[in-house]
Amino acid sequence: MEKPYLHTNGHGGCGETEALTLSAASLSEKEAQIAHHFAQIMALLGLDLNDPSLQGTPARVAKMYVRELFVGLCPENAPEIRLFPNTYGYNQMVIEKEIRVRSVCEHHFVPIIGVAHVAYIPREYVVGLSKLNRVVDYFARRPQVQERMTIQIADFLAEKLQTSDIAVVIDAKHYCVSMRGIQDEASRTLTYAFRGAFQEKEVQDTFLRMVGL
Numbered sequence: 001m002e003k004p005y006l007h008t009n010g011h012g013g014c015g016e017t018e019a020l021t022l023s024a025a026s027l028s029e030k031e032a033q034i035a036h037h038f039a040q041i042m043a044l045l046g047l048d049l050n051d052p053s054l055q056g057t058p059a060r061v062a063k064m065y066v067r068e069l070f071v072g073l074c075p076e077n078a079p080e081i082r083l084f085p086n087t088y089g090y091n092q093m094v095i096e097k098e099i100r101v102r103s104v105c106e107h108h109f110v111p112i113i114g115v116a117h118v119a120y121i122p123r124e125y126v127v128g129l130s131k132l133n134r135v136v137d138y139f140a141r142r143p144q145v146q147e148r149m150t151i152q153i154a155d156f157l158a159e160k161l162q163t164s165d166i167a168v169v170i171d172a173k174h175y176c177v178s179m180r181g182i183q184d185e186a187s188r189t190l191t192y193a194f195r196g197a198f199q200e201k202e203v204q205d206t207f208l209r210m211v212g213l
Ligand SMILES: [Zn+2]
Pocket: 105, 106, 107, 108, 109, 174, 176, 177
């Protein structure tokens, strides 16, 4: 019987090399267990784990989960926040906009893809700008719901930057909305946290205008 998923596109030698690097020996104990269980899911779906194209998939998925998509589950991966004295007395908002959000919906394990806009008003300290991107990425790289991710980013920044003047907006597409269920490919989800001065209309309006919302 013809099984469409058995078709490979003949990627030759590079597939073999990859299979070698995906041997069980290269996996951590946790990754090996995830690979074992994912192989069972694939088998239950009727996939042939002896197929050259599929045999490395359980290990590949396990490594992807542990080393990439869900690295934010380990507190030791939280970004180090180094502050610099605000010697120049900058007291307007600092905005980092259109920060890439790549997360995974914890209800369906499919992607959440979008952007975050983050702002704070410095007091005695300023932070290296790329740290704001890293904070968003850290909280995105775990199974998430967008509402909680928004709060987590705001809480973390308020603590680390030693200011309550924090704004976080996340604007994202959820593949659990576009690929399944209602299958609405156009809609996006917006969530926000406005803390401290960002609850004042004028400050909030300035922030929203700056990020184009
Ligand atoms: Zn979902």
